[in-house]
Amino acid sequence: MKFDHEVLIIGGGPAGLSAALALGRMGRSALLCDDNRPRNIASSHLNNFPTRDGIHPAEWRKLVRKDLEKYNTIHFFEGTVLSVENSGAGFIAKLSSEKVLNFKKVILAYGVIDKFLEVPGYKELWGKSIFHCPYCHGFEVRGSKIGLIGNGEMLFHMLPLIYDLASDLVVLTNGKAEFKEEQKELLQRKKIRLIEEKISGFKYEEEKLNSVLFENGEELNREALYSLPSFPFQLKSQIGENLGCEKDQFGFYKVADRGKTNIEGVFACGDNVSPAHSVLLAAASGGMAGAGVVHELLNEKLRE
Structure with a gap:
């Protein structure tokens, strides 16, 4: 079977770009497909990344693309991968350009879609005054009046980070609190106010949050909010599921070392394999998946 490229990378964010870098460094041919839907498109900066702390996400991606230019085995497609089928010898992918191409391996690096609270202002403030990660955005709002939106057991995993x-x-539980008695007692002991009223909207000026509005007419002054994700996570594509890749209870692909899924020849990396979401960790995951694919390709080449 003739292959157009050795590897198909679906997703042009930190994971996909880092996977491409690993492949390029080892002379493997890959097509990186990017439909330009970065998860952090609403953010004006990314943080916690050595040498690039505070850089604009788009500028960071531009710099990585620049790094990849010297590797002539790495190619780009600006568009969507519509489908991928297992051909037995490899994979057949249909692109939004109507091209149909053949690959030996596939790397799923397309990340997740954030689910927004369906109230006015939430989407507009996302990545500006409403955040999901204190490592990514905490330093900028330290010492502020903060609200933590969430409910159930998972809230108490985030609570220590936001409390400090x-x-x-x-x-803010946005409805009746689903906490154990000892969890409620912890909130009371630490003088953390609990509001169980439904959120109806926000008052804000441009990117700056002023207050949270509730259905009962009350208003709470806040300068920043953190919002827990709702599980399971929604992935940006169903290509992995259609290929038969297994997922866990949180909606992430199950992977072994170096991002290998249960489907032979298919790897996954970045936000779609772990709840620890940041540019740095996604890039590291992508690098490992790229290395895993390189290892398989070169082992296969050696044994041809």
Whole structure:
């Protein structure tokens, strides 16, 4: 079977770009497909990345693309991968350009879609005054009046991080709290106010949050909010599922070392394999998946 490229990389974010870098360094041919839907498109900066702390996400991606230019085995497609089928000898992918191409391996690096609270202003403030990660955005709002939106057991995994950031912390469950008695007692002991009213909207000016509005007419002054994700996560594509890749209870692909899925020849990396979401960790995951693919390709070449 004739292959157009050795590897298909689906997703042009930190994971996909890092996978491409690993492949390029080892002389493997790959097509990186990017439909230009970066998860951090709303953010004006990315943080916690050595040498690039505070850089604009688009500028970071531009710099990585520049790094990849010297590797003539790495190619780009600006568009969507519509489908991928297992051909037995490899994979057949149909692109939004109507091209049909053949590959030996596939790397799923397309990440997740954030689910927004369906109230006015939430989407507009996302990545600006409403955040998902204190490592990514906590330093900039330290000492602020902060609200933590979430409910159930998972809230108490995030609580210690936000508690130490805030000068005044309020937990917003957006409905009846689903906490154990000892969890409620912890909130009371630490003087963390609990509001169980439904959120109806926000008051804000451009990117700056002023207050949270509730259905009962009350208003809570806040300067920043953190919002827990709702599980399972929604992935940006169903290509992995269609190929038969297994997922866990949180919606992530199950992977072994170096990002290998249960489907032979298919690897996954970045935000679609772990709840630890940041540019740095996604890039590391992509590098490992790229290395895993290189290892398989060169082992196969040696045994031809």
